[in-house]
Amino acid sequence: MKKIILAAAAIxxxxxxxxxxETIRIATEGAYAPxxxxxxxxxxxxxxxxxxxxxxxxxxxxxxxIINDWDSIIPNLLAxxxxxxxxxxxxxxERLETIDFTQNYFPPDPSKFVATTGxxxxxxxLEGKRVGVQGSTIQAAYAQENLAGNNTIVxxxxxxQAMADLAAGxxxxxxxxxxxxxxxxxxxxxxxxxxxxxxxxxDGVGAGVRKDEAELKGKFDTAITALKADGTLDTLIAKWFxxxxxxxxx
Amino acid sequence: MTDDIAYWFSYLTxxxxxxxxxxxxxxxxxxxxxxxxxxxxxxxxATLKNSRFFPLRLIGTTYSSIVRGVPDVLxxxxxxxxxxxxxxxxxxxxxxxxxxxxxxxxxxxPCKEANWFLGTPEYLILASVSxxxxxxxxxxxxxxxxxRSVPHGQLEAARAYGMxxxxxxxxxxxxxxxxxxxxxxSNVWMLIVKATSLLSLLQIADIVLWADRLGAxxxxxxxxxxxxxxxxxxxxxxxxxxxxVTLISEKAFNAIMRRAGRGILSEAQ
Amino acid sequence: MERFIQELALFAPAxxxxxxxxxxxxxIGFVLAIGLxxxxxxxxxxxxRPSRAFVYAFRGSxxxxxxxxxxxxxxxxxxxxxxxxxxxxxxxxxxxIGPLVLTLNTGAYTAEIFYGALRAVPRGEVEAARAYGMxxxxxxxQVIWPNLIRLAWPAYTNEVVFLFHATAIVYFALPxxxxxxxxxxxxxxxxxxxxxxxxxxxxxxxxxxAVSLVVFFLxxxxxxxxxxxxxxxxxxxxxxxxxx
Numbered sequence: 001m002k003k004i005i006l007a008a009a010a011i012x013x014x015x016x017x018x019x020x021x022e023t024i025r026i027a028t029e030g031a032y033a034p035x036x037x038x039x040x041x042x043x044x045x046x047x048x049x050x051x052x053x054x055x056x057x058x059x060x061x062x063x064x065x066i067i068n069d070w071d072s073i074i075p076n077l078l079a080x081x082x083x084x085x086x087x088x089x090x091x092x093x094e095r096l097e098t099i100d101f102t103q104n105y106f107p108p109d110p111s112k113f114v115a116t117t118g119x120x121x122x123x124x125x126l127e128g129k130r131v132g133v134q135g136s137t138i139q140a141a142y143a144q145e146n147l148a149g150n151n152t153i154v155x156x157x158x159x160x161q162a163m164a165d166l167a168a169g170x171x172x173x174x175x176x177x178x179x180x181x182x183x184x185x186x187x188x189x190x191x192x193x194x195x196x197x198x199x200x201x202x203d204g205v206g207a208g209v210r211k212d213e214a215e216l217k218g219k220f221d222t223a224i225t226a227l228k229a230d231g232t233l234d235t236l237i238a239k240w241f242x243x244x245x246x247x248x249x250x
Numbered sequence: 251m252t253d254d255i256a257y258w259f260s261y262l263t264x265x266x267x268x269x270x271x272x273x274x275x276x277x278x279x280x281x282x283x284x285x286x287x288x289x290x291x292x293x294x295x296a297t298l299k300n301s302r303f304f305p306l307r308l309i310g311t312t313y314s315s316i317v318r319g320v321p322d323v324l325x326x327x328x329x330x331x332x333x334x335x336x337x338x339x340x341x342x343x344x345x346x347x348x349x350x351x352x353x354x355x356x357x358x359x360p361c362k363e364a365n366w367f368l369g370t371p372e373y374l375i376l377a378s379v380s381x382x383x384x385x386x387x388x389x390x391x392x393x394x395x396x397x398r399s400v401p402h403g404q405l406e407a408a409r410a411y412g413m414x415x416x417x418x419x420x421x422x423x424x425x426x427x428x429x430x431x432x433x434x435x436s437n438v439w440m441l442i443v444k445a446t447s448l449l450s451l452l453q454i455a456d457i458v459l460w461a462d463r464l465g466a467x468x469x470x471x472x473x474x475x476x477x478x479x480x481x482x483x484x485x486x487x488x489x490x491x492x493x494x495v496t497l498i499s500e501k502a503f504n505a506i507m508r509r510a511g512r513g514i515l516s517e518a519q
Numbered sequence: 520m521e522r523f524i525q526e527l528a529l530f531a532p533a534x535x536x537x538x539x540x541x542x543x544x545x546x547i548g549f550v551l552a553i554g555l556x557x558x559x560x561x562x563x564x565x566x567x568r569p570s571r572a573f574v575y576a577f578r579g580s581x582x583x584x585x586x587x588x589x590x591x592x593x594x595x596x597x598x599x600x601x602x603x604x605x606x607x608x609x610x611x612x613x614x615x616i617g618p619l620v621l622t623l624n625t626g627a628y629t630a631e632i633f634y635g636a637l638r639a640v641p642r643g644e645v646e647a648a649r650a651y652g653m654x655x656x657x658x659x660x661q662v663i664w665p666n667l668i669r670l671a672w673p674a675y676t677n678e679v680v681f682l683f684h685a686t687a688i689v690y691f692a693l694p695x696x697x698x699x700x701x702x703x704x705x706x707x708x709x710x711x712x713x714x715x716x717x718x719x720x721x722x723x724x725x726x727x728x729a730v731s732l733v734v735f736f737l738x739x740x741x742x743x744x745x746x747x748x749x750x751x752x753x754x755x756x757x758x759x760x761x762x763x
Contacts, residue, residue: 025367031463033473038463040474041265066369068453075711076453078358079334080365135695136711148697155695160466164479165694167467168597170611187469187476212354212362319728321684323691323703324720331716358714440579447581451691458584465591482595485588489580496579 023062024216025082026052026207030067031158034183034240035088038067047240048086051105054232055207058223070158071136074099077208083216084209088177090138090202100211102220104204105233106179107247111139111199114181114192115173116166123173123196126151132162132171138201139175166192175199179241186242261475270460274491276370277446277457280378284442287382289435292389293424299394310390317387322441326448329380330373338364373452385442392434397423399430429510436503443495447488461485526722529705534726536701539614540686544621545679551622552629559634570630577627582620582685586692589620613693621689625682632678636671637663669745676738680731687727702726 028036030044039045044065056063066082077085077099090109091101113123121129127150133140135155143153154171156162159180165171173195174181185192207224209217227233228248237245261267298310317325338359342351346361359365368376400423408422449456465481468474558570577585593601593611601607609615640663648662690704700708706723710716 031466033468033470037473038266042267042269042460043265067455067459069450072453072707072711075714078714079331079368080359081368081453144697153697157694158462158466160468161462161694163469164467164481164591165594165611167478168594169602170594170597170607184469187471316728319731320724321687321703321727323687324706324724324727327703327707328716328720328724331710331720335716444581447583448688458587462587479591479595482588482591485584485591488584489576489588492580492584493576496575 023064024056024084025064025066026084026086027066027068027073027077027082028052028085029070029073029087029158031070031160032088032180035180036086047236048088050240051227051233051236052084052086052207054227054236055220055223058226059219061219070134074208077210080210083213084207084220086207088180088205089208090177091204091206092138092202094141095208098211099208100213100217101206101208102217103224104206105224105227106205106237108200108202108204110178111142111175111201112178112181112194113173113175113196114166114185115195116169117191117193119172119195121173121195126173129172130154130170132156132165132174134159134162134176137176139177142199142201143175179244182244183242264474266460266464266474269455270457270464273455273457273460276374276449276454280374280381280446280449281443283375283378284381284385284446285439287379288385288389288438288442291382291386292393292435292438295386295390296393296397299390300397314387314390314394317384318391322384322445323448323451325384326377326380326445327451329383330368330376330452333376333379334366334368338366341366370454373454374449377449377452377454381442381445385438385445388438388441389435392438393427393431396427396429396431396434400426429507432503432507432510436499436507439499439503440496443499444492447492457488457491461488523718523722526709526718527725529709530702530722530726533700533702533705534730536699537683537686537727538730540617540621540689540701541679541683543618544625545682547618548622548625548629548682551626552633555626555630556633556637559630560637574627574630574634577624578631582624583688583692585620585624586617586689590616590693613689613696614699617686617689617693621682621685624685625678628678628682629675632671632674633667635674636667639670640666672738672742672745676735676742679738680734683730683734684727 028044028048030036030038032046034046036044036046036048044067049065052063052065055061068076068082070087073085073087073089074095076082085099088106089095089101091104095101113121115121126147129151131143131147131151132154133143133156135157140153140155143151147153154162154165156165159176162171162174162176163184166174178198181194185194207220209220224233231246231249233248234246237247295310295314298306299314301307301310335358342360342364345363350361350363354361404422404426405418408418413421446456447458450459461484462481465479465484467479468476470476555570555574558566559574561567561570590611593616597607597611601610644662644666645658648658653661686701687703690701695704702723706719709719
């Protein structure tokens, strides 16, 4: 009986491992437009999806995008459910303890406070305010450390849920990536505005890989270098983030 | 007016919505597979609980009381993770060479070859098994009680006909048990149906995940229709869906109970 | 072993949130359930139909969906209602809306239990009470209610245990405020850090099991008190059933 189980388990794992070597699975959140989102066809789309496909083309890999919740995206990478994370994830020392990152494909970007226009929020002297963040992000860590004393920090599963609460007036302000917020603020037609000073945290956005995947990381790094050099990356950034870049032009 | 209808029709049938409608298959599959497995585990559990051999009886009793003493969500999250790690460990003992283990820098798995990829189909099966295990513990209790409700005379008559213990169990005891078990099993089924709403916690893109993604406010025209927070409308649809499933299940179980109860005098009717 | 004890200490504040959610919703749910059960049994269709529909809707749909739906619904009334009334700061707080949904939910389940017990109250006793000329309120207080609660108590104990288990999904559906985390979120976050499912989930399970046992014990004491007129008071055992 034990042998049968082992044999079955071995076959199961071998088949899935061999499949995995053919296709590289890239996890994304699918709720962080314009970085990554689910389009009207119900498929992953956005800056990182186009970039991921470009990287895979350069590196001659077959890639497939998988949707995974943000808060379990690192554990499920470690569990081996996919090989790469491309989900607007900033490179931080804390994350580098558990996973590796490729070189950044988006330069270090400030975090910003956003509020409903006319609320007169001053982030440098926040007191008794409700600050929304997405859970397990660098902004969540920052807010918990620096703002939790006098304010209420509310963490949400996705950034969109936080935006819904801000729009409904349940939050005074949200702290998030500038590159996520800028298109939203522009599209809001003046109902949302940035307040206060930018906060510099994180070392840019890179693709996360497991620490034992040096070969895959190498392929991705080479491809990203090439895409930076030939201007593809700058083109993609300009396409999805209005008025940003070029960052990597020689 | 007609333009409006056409507009909303095309919005509600875009690819994103179609994917949502298609994702109902995961929920239905998990409910049916989980329900079947719950009955199987329930039969096994009840047989163990009825066993004359003490250790088996102990296993049956422990299974049904521990699992019921813990929230279903906890077991639902824990079982697939634990199962995956157990399989990887088993595989690792067979395929990992000492060199491969030495090279491995990550905490888990022991070596790269032992890694087991879990995608949606695998998670769906694991989720069904874990629903089966959790609610099998409840079914164990139901079936155990039902087995004791079968009139003693029936079993004695079967024995008097010279049937072996196994024959008595399978041909008479378990067949007559169903009538007494059905009301309890219908309750267990309703629990399983409701528990299928948890599938998104295992990263299955199920109806709940799509309801959240479709309803979340959108500000960017490049992404799709710009709209405010519509989540409660989508959740209302799911709310009604589950109530309808409950209603249909109830009707179906009543019909089955009426049929199964024919010719048997019991309080179960 | 030392790690295990550390872990137990780590979860101690978290269990308070689960206990709070259950303790805040059970008493109100109990009162709501009495009303709903009487409403359901009422001969007035304006009372019985809504009660029936309420009980059916809340028992027929998953609590998980109810949480999502009510949070999002409450959010959409924030600007028009809660803000002008000045109640915005607590209406959308998980520590309020969590127990609110749980109350509605347990109210429905408990109402079904009470309704079943109500129909099982011996008719003869009610008729005797009427023959004595008792008013309807007197009949309820002196004859129906004492019978009902004794009949319903074991099933109600089950419901309380399952409601406590149901508190595990509150924070899967609602936003987390600051460091207010319950057992499941604590276990999940610890798991996400070191990937040790066996340790973290087992400790959370132990807490749930322990509180369940305490509930059974306390409710068993109440049951013995309720049944003290019996020659041999029946004892309640740890026996979670399939009621929910």
